[in-house]
Amino acid sequence: MAMELRFTQARFCAFLLLLLFCCSLFPVPLALNEEVEALLSFKSSIEEDPGGSMASWNSTASDPCAWNGVTCQEGKVVAIALPRSHLLGSLPPSLSALAALRRINLRSNRLRGLLPPGLFSASSLQSLVLSGNSFSGAIPDEVGSLSSLQIFELSNNFLDGTIPASIAHCKRLRLLDLSRNNFSGALPAGFGTNLTALERLDLSYNRLNGSIPRDLGNLSSLIDTLDLSHNDFSGSIPASLGNLPERIYVDLAFNNLSGSIPQNGALVNRGPTAFIGNPNLCGEPLKNPCPASATSQSQFPYLPSDQSPVSSLDGRKSTSSLSKRSVIAIVIGDVLAIGLMAMLFFHCYRRTVSSKSELKTENSSSDSKDSKMCYCCGKDRSEVLAENVKQFDLIPLDKQVHFDLDDLLKGSAFVMGKSGIGIVYKVALDDGITMAVRRLGEGGSQRFKDFQTEVEAIGKVKHPNIVQLRAYYWSADEKLLIYDFISNGNLSNAIHGNPSDANFSPLPWSVRVKIMKGVAKGLAFLHEFSPKKYVHGDLKPSNILLGSEMEPYISDFGLGHLANMEIGATSIYSVGKANEKQQSPLSSISFSPIWSNTLFYQAPEALKSLRPSQKWDVYSYGVILLELISGRSPSAVMDTSDMDLVRWVQISIEEKKSLLNVIDPYLAQEPEREDDITAALKVALACAQFNPENRPSMRHIVDSLDKLAS
Known part of the structure; x- marks a missing residue:
């Protein structure tokens, strides 16, 4: 009996040891109780989940590591990622209970309300991406406690107030995107001095004011963008911005900046798009010259002073007068020139009289006013x-x-x-x-x-x-x-906004499709059914006008021919009329301004071909489609990177990046359109093929686009 009791005790002890051993190896169920509670609190704050993204989040499944959108490491929740899930609701402060949480990605949902201060007590947080939602209110001062924060994206919300000074404590920030909100006030002190790890800074489309801090020139780690455009910054552009890396894109457009544009470092050789919309800015690269400052006499020693030029310091006459021989030579030259002009005038007079008499004889009914x-x-x-x-x-x-x-x-x-x-x-x-x-x-x-x-x-x-x-x-x-x-402006302003339009709102997908189809039909008509089967030759968003119902109208067609008539050139804008002696489009840039704003939309073969073709128009149309889909300006892409818009999209697809990286962020709010957007993107890339023979005709493009839902 005693032996059985000892055996039973031994088995019980072995069981306890095994249980303790298992608990030490697999502590998840016990450790995750608090985390499960925090996650379920988040789920309870969601009012609508039409895609069922959080269906697996339930109390019966006590291991959240298996829940959709949740990532764990070593039994701890380290990431929550539910982008583009159409979630409607708010963000609870309970997420701060996730002690190991490093990444939150809730981009492009329908989350609203205030940003809970408790969220910013998650001290391990490295990436907080909440862009493309409807959050309002201010950024809590507690953001400064996120010492590990590296990525902070709040773009495309309704946030307001000032940017908290405590954000300067987030010294590890690499990406800060607060664009397209309603932030106001000046940038906090020490912004550029403390955030020197920033690789990208985008504060565009807000109401920030005051002067641009000089210490922004300290952001030496920038590798992408410094975008302060579409704000109310005033004063001069700090010359210290020239200390920024030259490879980045600096955008200061559409502010209230004034004075001359510094010509040093990163500010040299920037295109005008980086500075437009500041009426009081002057100097290169803008066409608004700075007023000439008063120049001292010492700068131009060859100019006469207020004193008599023939008087020296001792009052004697200068000995620099011309010699007699020089004076005689000048007089003889003047006499000969006058005589030659008189002979030429007499010759012209005789021919004019003769021509007028012929005109009167042959055309007595012509206008009596002489040419x-x-x-x-x-x-x-x-x-x-x-x-x-x-x-x-x-x-x-x-x-x-x-x-x-x-x-x-x-x-x-x-x-x-x-x-x-x-x-x-x-x-x-x-x-x-x-x-x-x-x-x-x-x-x-x-x-x-x-x-x-x-x-x-x-x-x-x-x-x-x-x-x-x-x-x-x-x-x-x-x-x-x-x-x-045509009453509703042009397509360029409709895509990117007009500085005079305070109520700008991006085009919904249905309107973009309407514009795509209308332009395609108009261009196909020019190519196939117009009297001369025209080539437009200069198609771009600024010459696509929009009617009251956003219907597109192609304008400026045929003007290239008239412009070339003005300069005595042969037409190059109708098929089959090119002259073999005609200059190439590249050489015509110098004297035909029609090409000056076309380069971003020109086909690659434009640099070596003698005349435009219908395939040129197809390429230009493809670039316009990409601009409509991405919301990006070709010039902005060129200034930001070393590639044009077409190549940028091609590389994004080759690298298998998400569609969200390519399309306009506003289109991400219409997820039901994803198939149509993808189809339109394929048409655009087909149009923008490098080899013109591989590009479809406009008639085939119309057929392809007709399959898209309006």
Whole structure:
């Protein structure tokens, strides 16, 4: 009996030892009780979970390491990642109970309410990503206690107040993105001095004010972006920003900055997009020159002083006067020049009189006003006759034009834009009709018949997605094109916003699809069904106009031909009309401003081809699609990295990055559109193929886009 008792005790002791051993190896169920409670508290704060992302979070499953979106290490919860899960609710402070929590990623959900201060007591937190939600209120001062924080993303929320000074205590921060909120006030003191580990800083689209701190020049670890654009910063640009690494993209656009742009270090050779929207900034690379400062006499010693130039210090006359021989030579040269000019004037006078008499004989019904031109330049009589044609009224191109030149000149005119090929006016006529008038300016070597032929061909192009040319005016001194006025601005402003529009909101996907389809149909019509099967040659968002219902209109088509007529060049904008002697587009940049803003949308072969082709337009259209999908400007991508927008998207896909890294963050809020967005992205990349032979026709593009839901 005693022996059995000892055996039973031995078995019990062995069981206890085994139990203690198991507990030491697998402490998870006991240790996770508090963590389970914290996670279930988070789940209870979620009102809607349409995708069932938290379905596995329940009290019966006591091991949260198996729950969706939860990651554990050594039996501790270290990460919660539920991005784009359509969660509606709030964020509880109980997450601070997760002592080992390092990463939170709740990007692009529908979380709202205040940021709980308790959340910022999770001392191990290294990454907090809450962008693309609806959080409001201020950032708690407790953020300064997150000494291990490296990634802090709160972009695209409704947060306000000032940026807390305590954030400067987060000295390990590598990425700080507070863009697209309502933060105001000045940047806290020591911001640039303490956060020297920052690799990316984005504070754009807020209401931050005050001056730009000089210590931002200490952010020597930046490798990506310093974006302070679309705020209310004032004062001058600190020269210390030139100390930043030259490889980063500095964006100071659309603030209230003033003074000259420092030309040192990282601020040199920046494009104008980094500084636009600051009316009081001056100097390179902007076209607004700085006012010349008063220059001292010592800077220009060759200029005369206020004293007499012929007096020396002792009052005697200077000995630097010209010699007699030099004076005689100058006089003889002047006499010969005057004689030569007189002979030339007499020759021109005789030819002018002769030409006028011929004109009166052959065309007695012509206008009695003589042309103010000299006929001694070797032109034949047919050219003289053609150039003497003068137009004194509008020439309508359809029956809807019920106004004349006088009505147009009496209307209220406002400058809408200016480019290398003329000024565009918005003209409101007395009868309430509004037209857009493009003034091509003075001069030009083309004859009236050439101009008339080209303009009337453009006027015959009629399509719901192409701006209609209604009338024109021609004279030797003035050329006007009168179009329908399109009321809703251009696509570039619709994608990226206009500094004068305080209520800017990104385009929803349905509107973007509408624009994609409309532009494709208009371009396909130009290529396939227009009288000359035109090539646009300069397609870009700024010349895609939007109507009151956001319907797109292609504008500026055919202007390239007229611009080249102005400079005496052969047309390069209609298929089959290129001249073998024509200059390449690259060489035309220097004298044809139509190319100056087109480089980001030009096909790769544009640098070596003699003429544009329909495949050029397809490539440009592909870049516009990528801009619509990504929300990124091609110029901004080029300034940020060493690649264009097309290559940037291609590399992102080759590296198998998430679609979220490519598309506009606002589109992430429409997850049900993911398939359509992916399909449109494939069309865009097909259009932007390097080899033009691999690009689809616009007709096939229209067919592909028709499959997308509007």
